[in-house]
Each structure stands twice: as structure tokens, then as C-alpha cells.
Amino acid sequence: MVDKHKIMVLIPTHNEEKTIGQVIKEVKENLPLADIVVVDGESTDSTREKARSLGAVVLELSHSLGIGGGVETGFRFADLRGYDTVVRVDGDGQHDPKEIGKLMEVVLNGGADIAIGSRYVRGGDYKASLARMLNTKLFSLVVSGIIGQKITDTTSGFQVVNREVVRFFSRNYLFDYSEVEALVLLKKAGFRIVEIPVSMKERRQGQSSFNLIKGFFYVFTGVLSLSVGLLRRTPRRRV
């Protein structure tokens, strides 16, 4: 099953009716030939209808699987439909689709299997809150130490991946897929990761609920899950 267009843009959403339209329009302007796939986790607003009216494929999850489960669904879909490259952007409008080209260039040139748009690599202009900054630094320290490569933005959902990474995630289920765990698994499996500085926009919808306590809890559970995950057997990249 091979599609005409080989690039897929994956947008996981949950109640993002105010931003999804603009995100899809901007993605189309920058990647007119790509197929846009919205994976929606039980939105109660008009996110699904808006995305569908703009020509996106909408995969409706019968119940929310969290952002990780949504992303995994998108990878499964991309694997089934034979996409060569998957671009991942968030539905809240924080990622600037104009920056996709920078990430794609690295992956298409074979410089990396996964390119991550980082808010914190020198060259980016993101201003993070203290809680988020502490959280990011901690995760960055832990992940960089484990994989032996400096990663500044471990939780970035702005990514471009090649076919091999798509197949890897589609065929190897993670218990609780998270960006952090995925990075460690990818590196262990022998994939090449590159971070590219990007600028991020302000959230267009809602307020971030991130604070110091939540951040600490997030880091604690994340590091714990990461440590346990290290005990698991990891398949190699050629699956």
C-alpha cells in the first residue's frame, strides 16, 4: 500500500478547536503536498469537524490515550500507508510550520533519523518559566547522561522522522510512550538524533497548567519510568 504523497504531518489534538484551523492552514502553506493526519483523543469541542473540513484525515480515538498514545496511533497509520517522512507538530499552535523545512532538510539529507526542534539550543528564542526551565534542565541532564549525547529539549513535540523511525515505533509498543522515553529507546536502538534550534510561538489557546510541583512530579515519574525502561530489551533499528 503506497501513497502518492510520501510526507505526512501528524497533529495530536485534544480540544483544540481555536487553534487547529490555523495550524492546518499554515502547515498546508509550507508543505502543500503533505497529507495532514489529526489524531484526536476524545475532544468534546469541534476540533474533529474543523480539521476534517480543512481536508485533514481525522483518526478518532474512542477514548483518550494521552498524547503518547495519539502519536503512536499516527505512527501506526504512517507505517500502514507507507509514508517516508513524518512531521510532528502540536495542535496548540506553538510550533511554527515555517520551521519544518529546517528539520526536514536534515532528515532528507540523511544527516539524522530524527530531527527535533529545540527551544533551548543556541539560536532559539524561547522564554520558559522557571518551573519549565528546571524541569527541562533536569530531564536534559538525565537523558544526555544516559544516551551520551547532549539533548536540550527532551520533551519537544516538534519532530521530523524518517521511515525507519516510523516503523520502529509502529511495531514496538511502549507501555507509556513519552518523548523522553522514546529518545532513549531510539538511541539505544542505534538511530541518529539531531537537535535543530527553532523559535516557538506563544500558546494560542488556554494556559499552561505547568507549575513547580507538577514539574517535579513529572520529572520524578519520568526518570523512574526511564530507569525501569532501561532494563527492557530494546530491538535494533533494522526491524
Added chain:
Amino acid sequence: MMSLQIRLVVIFSSCIMLLIIFDLIRRQRLRARYSLFWLFVGFIFLVFSIWSSLLNQVATLIGVYSLSNTLFMVGFGGIVIILLHFCVIISTLSVENKKLTQKLSILSWRIEELERRREMGLSNGEG
């Protein structure tokens, strides 16, 4: 030595527990594979309460003086194993559930797409 009252209480409660488990299996409310650990714990309690000299030997072996405490320790250990067993089952089920949800969403889209294409084909044919 364990008092007669405690022995009777343990024998009675073990029998009740085993009966409830058998009844749940009979009425297909509990799958046999998930009842094995419960049956095992109930059976161990019954054996120890009837055959107290065996419990005595176990108590001496693990260095616990009171037979009642030994019995509770065995029961507690059994329940911990059962809980762990259930956590494994829940983890497996949640992964299966996730897989099903993901497949369902993809299949639903494919059905809608096929229906849409079929309708388009039909309307083109009519035109």
C-alpha cells in the same frame, strides 16, 4: 500453639473463601486462570489451620514464635503475590486496550474513506 478459636475461625473463613471462589467460577464471573492464586492462598490457610504441626515447623524455620503471626505472614505474602499478579494482568490489558483503540480509529477512518469513495463513484456513474 494456636488457640482452638483461631483455628476454627481460619478454617471457617478459608472454607467460605474457597466456596465463594468456586461459585464465582461456576457462574462465570471469575475466569479460572485468575482464581488460581486465590485458591492457592485459601488452600494453604486451610492446610495450616488443620495441620498445625506443619505450621509449627514453618514458624520455627522462619524464626517466628507465634503461630498466629506465621499464619498472617503467609496470608500477607500470598496477597502481595496476588496483587503483583493483578498488576501484570492490568498492564497487559491496558496495552491490549491501547492497541485495539488505535486499530479501531484507523479502521473506522478506512471504512469512512471507502464509503466516501464508493458514494463518489456512484454519483459520478449517475452523472
